[in-house]
Structure formats: C-alpha cells, structure tokens
Amino acid sequence: MTDAMHISASLEDYIEAIFHIVKEKQAAKPRDLAERMKVAGSSVTGALRMLADKALINYTPYDIITLTPAGKAYAEDVVRRHEVLRDFFVNVLAVDYKAADEAACGMEHSVSKVILERLVRFAEFVEVSPCGGKDWISGFRSHCEKAPALKMSELKPGDKGVIVAVNSQGEIAQRLVDMGMVKGTPFKVLRKAPLGDPLEIQIRGFLLALRKQEAECVSVEKKAGK
Amino acid sequence: MKAQKEIIVALAGNPNSGKTSLFNAIAGTHLKVGNWPGVTVEKYEGYVDYKDYKIKLVDLPGTYSINAYSPEETIARDFIAEKKADVVVNVVDGTSLERNLYLTTQLLELDPKMVVALNMYDEVEKLKIAIDFKMLQKLLGSHVVPVSAVKKTGIEALLDHVVRIYENKIVVPRDKISYSEEIEEAIAEIQGLLETDIPLSGKFSPRWLSVKLLENDLFAYTRAKESPVWLRLKKKLPELMTSLESRLKERIGQRLSEDRHAFARGAYKETVTTQHEEKKTITDHIDSVVLNRFLGVPLFLFIMWLIFQVTFTLGEVPMGWLESFFAFLGDRVSALLPEGVLRSLVVDGMIAGVGGVVGFLPNILLLFLGLSFLESTGYMARAAFVVDRAFHKIGLHGKSFIPMVTGFGCSVPAFMACRTLKNRGDRLATMMVIPFMSCGAKLPVHILLIGAFFPASMSANILFGVYLFGIAVAVFSAKLLKSTIFKGTSEPFVMELPVYRLPTLRSVLMQMWIKAWMYLKKAGTVILAVSVVVWLVCNFPVNEKLNLEYGAKIEAVKQDKKTTAEAKAGTAAALENELAAKQMEYSFAGRTGKLIEPFIRPLGFDWRLGVALTAGLAAKEVVVATMGTIYALGGTGENESLTARLRSDPAYNPAVALSLIIFVLLYVPCLSATAVFHQEGGELKITLFYIAYTTVAAWVLSFAVYQAGKAFL
Numbered sequence: 001m002t003d004a005m006h007i008s009a010s011l012e013d014y015i016e017a018i019f020h021i022v023k024e025k026q027a028a029k030p031r032d033l034a035e036r037m038k039v040a041g042s043s044v045t046g047a048l049r050m051l052a053d054k055a056l057i058n059y060t061p062y063d064i065i066t067l068t069p070a071g072k073a074y075a076e077d078v079v080r081r082h083e084v085l086r087d088f089f090v091n092v093l094a095v096d097y098k099a100a101d102e103a104a105c106g107m108e109h110s111v112s113k114v115i116l117e118r119l120v121r122f123a124e125f126v127e128v129s130p131c132g133g134k135d136w137i138s139g140f141r142s143h144c145e146k147a148p149a150l151k152m153s154e155l156k157p158g159d160k161g162v163i164v165a166v167n168s169q170g171e172i173a174q175r176l177v178d179m180g181m182v183k184g185t186p187f188k189v190l191r192k193a194p195l196g197d198p199l200e201i202q203i204r205g206f207l208l209a210l211r212k213q214e215a216e217c218v219s220v221e222k223k224a225g226k
Numbered sequence: 227m228k229a230q231k232e233i234i235v236a237l238a239g240n241p242n243s244g245k246t247s248l249f250n251a252i253a254g255t256h257l258k259v260g261n262w263p264g265v266t267v268e269k270y271e272g273y274v275d276y277k278d279y280k281i282k283l284v285d286l287p288g289t290y291s292i293n294a295y296s297p298e299e300t301i302a303r304d305f306i307a308e309k310k311a312d313v314v315v316n317v318v319d320g321t322s323l324e325r326n327l328y329l330t331t332q333l334l335e336l337d338p339k340m341v342v343a344l345n346m347y348d349e350v351e352k353l354k355i356a357i358d359f360k361m362l363q364k365l366l367g368s369h370v371v372p373v374s375a376v377k378k379t380g381i382e383a384l385l386d387h388v389v390r391i392y393e394n395k396i397v398v399p400r401d402k403i404s405y406s407e408e409i410e411e412a413i414a415e416i417q418g419l420l421e422t423d424i425p426l427s428g429k430f431s432p433r434w435l436s437v438k439l440l441e442n443d444l445f446a447y448t449r450a451k452e453s454p455v456w457l458r459l460k461k462k463l464p465e466l467m468t469s470l471e472s473r474l475k476e477r478i479g480q481r482l483s484e485d486r487h488a489f490a491r492g493a494y495k496e497t498v499t500t501q502h503e504e505k506k507t508i509t510d511h512i513d514s515v516v517l518n519r520f521l522g523v524p525l526f527l528f529i530m531w532l533i534f535q536v537t538f539t540l541g542e543v544p545m546g547w548l549e550s551f552f553a554f555l556g557d558r559v560s561a562l563l564p565e566g567v568l569r570s571l572v573v574d575g576m577i578a579g580v581g582g583v584v585g586f587l588p589n590i591l592l593l594f595l596g597l598s599f600l601e602s603t604g605y606m607a608r609a610a611f612v613v614d615r616a617f618h619k620i621g622l623h624g625k626s627f628i629p630m631v632t633g634f635g636c637s638v639p640a641f642m643a644c645r646t647l648k649n650r651g652d653r654l655a656t657m658m659v660i661p662f663m664s665c666g667a668k669l670p671v672h673i674l675l676i677g678a679f680f681p682a683s684m685s686a687n688i689l690f691g692v693y694l695f696g697i698a699v700a701v702f703s704a705k706l707l708k709s710t711i712f713k714g715t716s717e718p719f720v721m722e723l724p725v726y727r728l729p730t731l732r733s734v735l736m737q738m739w740i741k742a743w744m745y746l747k748k749a750g751t752v753i754l755a756v757s758v759v760v761w762l763v764c765n766f767p768v769n770e771k772l773n774l775e776y777g778a779k780i781e782a783v784k785q786d787k788k789t790t791a792e793a794k795a796g797t798a799a800a801l802e803n804e805l806a807a808k809q810m811e812y813s814f815a816g817r818t819g820k821l822i823e824p825f826i827r828p829l830g831f832d833w834r835l836g837v838a839l840t841a842g843l844a845a846k847e848v849v850v851a852t853m854g855t856i857y858a859l860g861g862t863g864e865n866e867s868l869t870a871r872l873r874s875d876p877a878y879n880p881a882v883a884l885s886l887i888i889f890v891l892l893y894v895p896c897l898s899a900t901a902v903f904h905q906e907g908g909e910l911k912i913t914l915f916y917i918a919y920t921t922v923a924a925w926v927l928s929f930a931v932y933q934a935g936k937a938f939l
C-alpha cells in the first residue's frame with residue numbers, strides 16, 4: 001500500500017484525523033477537520049480534493065466525508081505506526097505520554113515497516129526478558145529470528161499455534177474474543193472450505209469457522225509439530 | 227384447590243448447548259411461540275406444573291456472551307438484568323465446558339438466583355469425562371445439576387433445585403470471579419460510589435454495573451445517568467479508566483474478556499478430567515468427507531437436490547388429497563348456501579384462496595422436516611461453511627442459502643427463515659432476492675405456457691432454464707443491492723461448527739411443526755383477508771344490464787324448440803362463460819387490466835393478461851385460473867383446453883409466452899408474501915422499494931426477452 005501510493009506527511013495527518021473523527025461520529029465534516037487540525041477551511045478543501053483524487057475518501061463539497069476501504073486501510077496503517085512509536089517511547093524510553101505522542105506525530109510518516117516491526121518486537125522482548133547483560137542484544141536478534149509475527153490466515157491446515165492478539169476493533173473483535181480468542185489460547189487449523197475460504201480451526205475444545213478476512217485480524221505464533 | 231404460585235424461569239445458554247431440547251423435555255407440548263418485542267427473534271414460552279408451583283419457562287436466545295452486540299444478546303441480557311426471571315437456569319454443554327463456562331461467568335456477574343444445568347450428561351458419561359461437581363459448584367458459587375434432555379434424566383432434580391432456590395432454601399456462597407488486581411481496585415472504587423445510591427443498587431447488582439461501566443456498556447451508562455450518583459461518577463469514571471488503561475497497557479474490555487476466559491479455562495482444568503486426548507472423533511471422520519476439498523461441493527448439491535426430490539415427489543400425494551378436500555368442502559358449502567354473493571364469497575373467495583395456499587402444506591412440511599433435520603444434526607452450519615465463499619462474492623452470507631433454497635418452495639417461510647441473518651443489510655438483501663427463486667405456485671404458469679408454445683422435447687430444458695434465469699437475476703440483484711443501497715459491512719463469518727449429533731425424532735418434528743404452524747397461521751389470517759380482497763376486485767362492480775341481457779339470451783336458447791337438449795346445454799354454458807368474462811372485464815380487475823394495457827403492451831401483453839397478472843397478486847397459480855375464465859370468451863362451448871385456446875389465439879406466439887413466463891417469474895410475489903415481507907422487513911420504505919424493484923426488473927427483462935424473441939423466434 002505504502003509503496004504503491006506516495007502521500008505527503010501532511011496528507012497523512014489529514015487522513016489520520018478523518019479516521020479519528022469518523023470513528024467518533026461515523027462521518028466527518030470539513031469543519032470538524034479544520035477544528036481538529038487547527039487550520040483554515042480553505043486548506044482543508046484542497047487536501048480533501050487531493051485525497052479524493054487518490055480514492056482514499058468519499059468527498060463532494062458540502063457533504064460529509066467518509067473513508068473508502070483503501071482509505072481506511074491506509075489510515076489504520078498510519079494510526080498503528082503512531083501508536084507503536086508512542087508506546088515505544090513511553091514504555092521503553094520512559095518518555096512522558098504527551099511528549100511521546102508529539103514525537104510520534106512527527107516520526108510516523110517516515111518510519112518504514114521493517115523498523116516499525118522491530119520496535120514492536122523490541123518492546124515485547126523487553127517484557128519477556130527484562131534481565132540485561134552482554135548477550136542481551138544478541139538475545140534480541142534471535143528473538144526476532146525465532147518467531148516472526150504471523151497472521152492466522154497465513155497458517156496451513158494442520159498447523160498449530162497460539163493466539164497473540166486480536167488486531168481489530170468493534171463487532172468482529174468482540175465476536176472473536178467471545179469465541180475465546182484471547183492472548184495465549186492454543187488452537188489448531190483443521191482445514192479450508194472446499195472453495196478455499198473460510199477456514200476451520202479447533203480452539204477451546206470446539207470447532208470454529210471464520211473467513212480469511214477475519215483470520216487476518218488475529219496475530220498468532222506458530223507452534224512446532226503437527 | 228390451592229391457587230398456584232408462578233415462578234418465571236429463564237433458560238440461558240450457548241447455541242448448540244441443547245437448550246431448546248431441554249426446554250422441550252421440561253415443557254413438553256405446552257409451548258407458545260411468539261416474537262420478542264421489536265425484533266425478529268423468536269420467543270419460546272412454556273410451562274410445567276411442579277409441586278405447588280406453575281413454572282413458566284422462557285427460552286432466551288442462545289448466545290456465546292452477553293455483551294449486547296446483537297439483538298439476541300441484548301434480549302438475554304436485559305431479561306436477566308432487569309430481573310424479569312425469578313430463577314435463571316444456565317444450560318451448559320457438558321462435553322464442551324470450557325467454552326460454555328464463559329457465558330456462565332457473565333451470567334454470575336448479574337447475580338441472579340441461578341442454577342447450572344449440565345446438559346448432555348449421557349454423552350459426558352459415554353465419553354468417560356469425569357467432572358468434579360463439588361469443586362465446580364464451589365468455583366462457580368452456583369449449584370450444578372447434571373441433566374440429559376435427550377434421555378430425560380435429571381429433570382426432576384433440576385425442577386426441585388429451581389423451586390428450592392426460589393424459596394431461598396439453597397443459599398450458595400457467592401465467590402466472585404476475580405479480575406486482575408488493577409481492575410479489581412477500579413471496580414471497588416466504582417462499586418463504593420454506586421452503593422451509596424440505594425435505589426440503583428437495589429435494581430442492579432452494583433458489582434455488575436461497575437464492570438459494565440468499565441466496559442463502556444450503553445445499558446449501564448444509561449442506567450447510571452438516570453441516577454443521582456451520576457454527578458459523582460461523571461468526574462471519577464474517566465480518570466479511573468484512563469489511569470487503568472495505561473496501567474494495563476491494553477483496552478479494559480479486552481482484559482476483562484481475557485480474565486473471564488482465564489477463569490473459565492481454570493475452572494475447566496480443575497474440575498474436568500478426560501480419558502482420551504486427540505483421538506479422532508466421529509465428527510472428524512464425517513467432516514473429512516463432507517468438507518473434503520473435492521467432495522464438499524458435490525455432496526452439498528446432492529443433499530439439496532435430495533431434499534427437493536423428497537419435497538416435491540412425496541409431497542404431491544397429500545397435496546392431491548388436500549386439493550380434493552377443499553374441492554369437496556367447496557361443493558358442500560355451495561350446497562348449503564343459497565346461490566348469490568355470499569356463496570361466491572365463501573366458496574370462490576375464501577375456500578379457494580386459503581385452499582390454494584394450504585394445498586402447499588405437505589410440501590412445506592416436508593421441506594421444513596428436511597431443513598430441521600439438517601439443522602439439528604449440525605450439517606446446516608457446514609453447508610454455510612461450504613458455500614460461504616460463493617455467497618460472499620455476491621455480497622451475501624453463507625447463511626443466506628437456507629432462505630434462498632426455501633424460496634423455491636414458497637417465499638413466505640423463506641422470508642421468515644432470513645431471521646438467521648443477524649446483519650440488517652445482509653438480511654434485507656437476501657429477502658429482496660428471494661422472490662426471484664421460482665416458487666411452487668409459479669410452476670403451473672410455467673407448465674401451461676411452455677406446454678402450449680414449445681415442443682414437448684424441449685419443455686424440461688426450458689423449465690430448467692427458467693429456474694436458472696431466476697437464480698441469475700437473484701445473483702445479479704444481490705450484487706447490485708449490496709454495492710448500492712445495502713452497502714456497509716456484512717456480518718462477519720465467525721461460526722461454530724457444532725459436533726454432529728443424531729437428533730431425536732421428537733425434536734425434529736417439533737421444530738418442523740413450529741415453523742409449519744407459523745405458516746398456517748399466516749394462511750388463516752393474512753391469506754384469508756387477501757383472498758377476500760381479490761375476490762371483491764374480480765367480482766365488483768356488477769353490470770346488471772349484462773346479467774339481464776345474457777339472462778334473456780340463455781332463456782331464449784332454453785325455449786328454442788329446434789335444437790336438442792344437449793346442444794341447448796352447450797350453448798347455455800358458452801353464454802354463461804361469455805357473461806362471466808364480460809363481467810370480469812367490467813370489474814375492478816378488468817378495468818385495471820385495461821388501465822395498465824399501455825404499460826404492458828411493449829411486453830406483448832393485452833388487457834386480458836393485465837387482468838390475469840393483477841389477479842395473480844393474490845397467488846401466482848391464480849394467473850392460470852383467471853386466464854381460464856377470460857379465455858372462455860367466445861368459446862364454442864365444447865370443452866376446449868386452455869392450452870389449445872391459447873395456441874389458436876392470434877395474439878399469442880412463443881415470444882409472448884416467454885415474456886409472460888419471465889414476467890410471472892420476477893414480478894411482485896403474491897400479496898401474502900408481500901405482507902410477510904413487510905412484517906419481517908419492518909419498514910414501509912423497504913417494502914415499497916421491494917415492490918418497485920421486482921416490478922421494474924420484471925418489466926425490463928420481459929421487454930428485452932419479448933423484443934429479442936420477436937426478432938428471432
């Protein structure tokens with residue numbers, strides 16, 4: 001997504017703001033946006049046009065603004081970068097929340113996917129092995145090589161794994177959690193449906209079917225052995 | 227006789243926990259099916275007399291949790307939270323305790339008088355699963371009674387518990403499910419505040435309200451906002467939650483769910499010991515065939531085909547009986563009533579109308595029998611699993627296929643079957659396309675026209691083509707509707723595939739009967755009313771002048787001395803038919819036919835077909851009957867068949883026939899179906915759109931077919 005489309009930092013800020021407003025109020029108005037970004041109405045219009053040209057938002061003048069599916073995915077990506085950086089600053093570097101948030105705001109546009117994943121893994125690593133020592137950094141290296149973060153949808157029939165997190169919000173996340181998908185729960189992928197989707201897993205002693213689309217929201221760790 | 231006291235008992239539990247079977251086992255046939263107010267979720271009520279009490283059972287919708295995400299969850303949650311039940315029976319599947327206990331933890335939090343019914347205990351014993359009841363009771367703080375709905379064991383003991391809990395003779399120490407330390411601290415603070423509000427904490431468990439406030443639950447917020455304590459909570463709550471979230475490093479709701487699951491898992495691990503691990507179960511074996519990559523789809527198609535075969539071949543016999551019964555009834559009533567308007571209303575309007583629809587009852591019973599059987603064995607969930615990808619492509623849900631298949635029988639039950647779809651957009655889109663599945667009542671029309679205008683060798687293929695055409699229009703419409711007006715997220719496909727079970731005959735028959743009964747009730751009310759309306763439209767106003775004129779003509783024929791008696795009768799019958807046809811032309815239906823003629827002219831139809839199509843709004847098979855009446859016009863009196871008459875009529879040719887078949891296939895279903903659509907859809911706007919959409923689709927496609935047909939045929 002990021003490679004296919006180059007979007008300037010300020011446009012990324014706009015799309016991030018729209019994402020937050022839409023989340024709160026279902027749809028955004030240019031006025032909300034101007035207020036939130038603390039800019040003039042005219043510059044908002046310009047930015048909105050550019051975003052609409054790239055098919056990231058649905059926008060016609062004097063109407064409400066909503067995100068297209070592509071726009072939503074893009075915004076989620078930006079928001080995630082923002083949150084990962086901020087949490088890293090707060091939890092690992094012990095920066096206070098407000099300062100961390102501001103710094104994250106500036107850095108989120110330039111940091112690449114690889115670096116981002118490493119920051120997440122590092123924060124995890126600090127939690128699982130808090131003891132220091134000279135092997136610590138090489139320990140981190142092997143931690144990174146050991147188990148790359150996987151999505152449940154990437155597993156094959158017969159694979160076993162453990163749930164790491166449900167990366168979604170709203171109804172889907174709630175359903176998945178209600179069905180028992182919480183951190184640390186072991187499961188096994190049994191099969192795919194004859195047409196290739198959905199897939200069937202065994203979890204908490206029962207059989208559950210879910211679409212690839214839903215399985216993509218679940219990050220897992222693969223367990224060795226069949 | 228002593229006055230009985232009533233205890234209201236709510237059954238709560240997961241789907242597939244055997245809740246409904248237990249309900250049936252306790253209440254037997256004392257059953258009332260209705261709707262929960264405001265939503266299309268069925269409500270089952272029943273009662274049983276036990277000791278001095280009349281125990282009224284309310285079967286709450288099966289849910290995995292009560293976070294109030296779906297209407298089912300909201301119903302179950304509100305019913306218990308608002309203390310509408312005296313005692314709650316939590317039905318859990320003993321063979322799948324770990325997952326079932328998650329709901330139990332949520333129910334316990336609501337702090338009702340509760341007993342856990344550990345269902346399927348016969349299977350638990352067979353699988354050699356050992357359950358430490360004492361420990362489980364201690365952990366849950368609730369009595370646990372082993373029962374088997376199928377074998378009917380433990381039911382007495384369960385009722386005994388219900389009564390004793392109601393009488394406060396069992397008081398169980400309430401160990402609460404404890405959450406993570408940080409959360410418990412926050413709960414304690416909120417709970418402290420809430421407890422200062424006596425009326426509020428008298429109505430709802432303060433601990434439960436505290437947890438729900440932390441979960442941002444709308445119900446809890448609404449209740450809290452109505453109380454004076456809100457003034458103090460308003461400030462405290464956001465502070466507490468922000469600091470809690472930063473300490474937890476995850477969303478509070480997330481952690482609460484994790485803790486509940488952890489509790490359920492812990493309780494399961496401590497109390498249950500299983501003998502066999504990882505052994506292949508019967509379910510695995512069946513699934514490896516039924517869900518096989520190569521066999522899955524053909525098997526699914528075969529099973530659907532089988533249900534159809536059974537429905538239509540077996541159903542034909544009793545259908546014939548019912549038809550003769552209604553004909554007999556009509557004759558008897560005719561004999562009883564004096565000739566005139568009343569007789570015509572009762573015989574031609576009411577009996578014929580209701581009889582036409584009830585005639586489908588055998589088909590519908592068989593179809594429901596098949597579907598209920600598949601449902602209770604567990605195959606239905608697999609079928610949705612198998613077809614979901616294809617349905618998802620056109621914007622629908624795997625579960626949409628059940629109503630769509632039912633639609634080949636009759637749209638009325640098909641609309642009702644859409645209730646299984648939780649998402650409103652999915653449900654409405656499915657309902658919109660059901661009319662395009664050619665229903666049983668359209669079959670006589672297809673057969674008549676195909677028989678009249680196409681060679682016999684081709685007729686089966688053409689009929690099959692008509693069905694396929696309907697499906698194609700449905701697929702296209704679904705795609706179109708889901709990407710325009712019913713846009714928005716579809717229901718996620720997250721679905722349990724229940725373990726295969728052989729259902730008891732009783733429960734399958736019960737399910738079948740409940741559905742069939744709903745259908746019959748419609749026939750008794752809506753369809754009766756609609757039949758009367760259509761009868762009125764086709765019979766009024768009466769042209770008295772025509773009556774007199776033909777009366778005189780018929781009299782003249784009878785007086786004629788030159789002809790034989792046989793010829794007299796023939797001519798008189800022809801004249802009567804002619805009169806009926808002219809009266810039809812004069813009636814509201816006839817006028818409507820003339821009125822709409824300019825609109826249907828481009829489709830190749832004349833006003834007579836306009837009348838037939840208008841009358842067809844009552845029921846599709848009426849189209850054939852009406853054509854029969856109208857084409858009696860100018861008949862020679864010899865009993866020439868309708869087929870022959872159509873064939874000899876210059877206004878007809880294969881292009882018109884095809885156009886008419888397509889129109890009947892697609893245009894607004896009968897009024898009864900439309901009334902049910904309105905009930906299930908719940909909005910006038912949607913119903914009007916549905917009428918417009920089907921009519922426009924019928925017009926456009928018939929037009930295209932007619933114009934193309936004129937050029938090529």
